[in-house]
Amino acid sequence: MRLPALSRWSARDRPKLAVMPTALITGAGRGIGSAIAAALAPTHTLLLAGRPSPGLDAVSRRLGATALRLDLADAAATQAVAATVSELDVLVHNAGVSRPGRVAETDINDWRVTFDVNVFGAVALTLALLPALRRAHGHVVFINSGSGRRVSPGMACYSASKFALRAFADALRDDEPALRVTTVYPGRTATDMQRELVAYEGGEYEPGKFLRPETVAAVVAGVLKTPPDGDIHEVVVRPAV
Template sequence: MPSALITGASRGLGAAIADALAPTHTLLLAGRPSDDLDAVAQRLGATTWPMDLTDAESVEATVEVLDELDVLVHCAGVAYPGRVGESCLEEWRATFEVNILGPVALTLALLPALRAARGRVVFINSGAGRSPSPGLASYAASKFALRGFAESLRADEPSLRVTTVYPGRIDTDMQRDLVAYEGGDYRPERFLKPETVAAAVAGVVNTPADASVHELVIRPPG
């Protein structure tokens, strides 16, 4: 089976993407060691791939054994809710370390393996990467940067198929934190299910070889 490396696979959308790709791909689940990551790997018969996205040297050393990789899914991300005037530089640094510099470091380290497989790279972005909402200053900026990196990668590496997925708000722990910041009541039915977005990602990954999906926007109905 083709191989797929997924970041942020310990829970939420990343775990749902692992579930969706398990029937068709050999999975490498990348992330910091945790019981959650181990549980997902054990359930799916996958391999855990210990990695700290904020440590570029560690990322490069971790993946240098991979000669070919068919699919890379960037799903790991962090958000520190806050308007521009409420934010601090440390939060901006932490956000960019995980949301943009981590994916850049991992993609650069895996370029030879992806080129060898003429592989796919999927970036899980956000609606905030197209139109910022109040209270998500550093997060939106990092997602705009991620969008730019994905488009540059597509332009510079024509042998790869590069897709950016822009989901609306998803029922995850991150979403609960955002709603708490906004002072609202959390109602899961208002948001996309992780499994719904994961199914769309699997559709992108399994698109026949004669096509490439550049962008995919997913929103709740209404």
């Protein structure tokens, strides 16, 4: 995959391009991902990754960021994107998919699709970017879910994928002591995914009952501001209503 107008990012180049640290955010075209991008824009040079969409292009233009066309289920695309990044300060794993359903309502394809993006995609991108993260002594943030701490009814494969993602984050923290690794567990958040879940549950979608994406983004921005003598492993945030 060829990425037009994207040069190799390195510490050597930063004086020419920006003095700010670089952050790569997946699933940045909407919802929590776009809110995190907006929250980090004043302090970071942004690489916004996601499947090609008008939303991703719009967020990138608005924030003056570089859009990276990336399907996390495509291993070749993941390697191509990682090859353009030689040093990376922050990696935010936000992209995810959800296929609501109790165990008996799912089929094996639901599980494969969910794990391909939520787990294998995150693992593949992390492995590909590990050299760049090591050079910067970087910070990896995983946007998990309350379903990654307690299984949610009707969310069988999604919950299982989030438990797996939690385990990967813990393993990464243990195995890469030069990196900081944080898992954020938001409660139910007002996003398109939440709208689909409420429809599956047969309820009426009322955004005011859920966390705002901007609230989750503020938590992420706060984590990244942690002084060097601190290391935040986990953050749990829930709606106040």
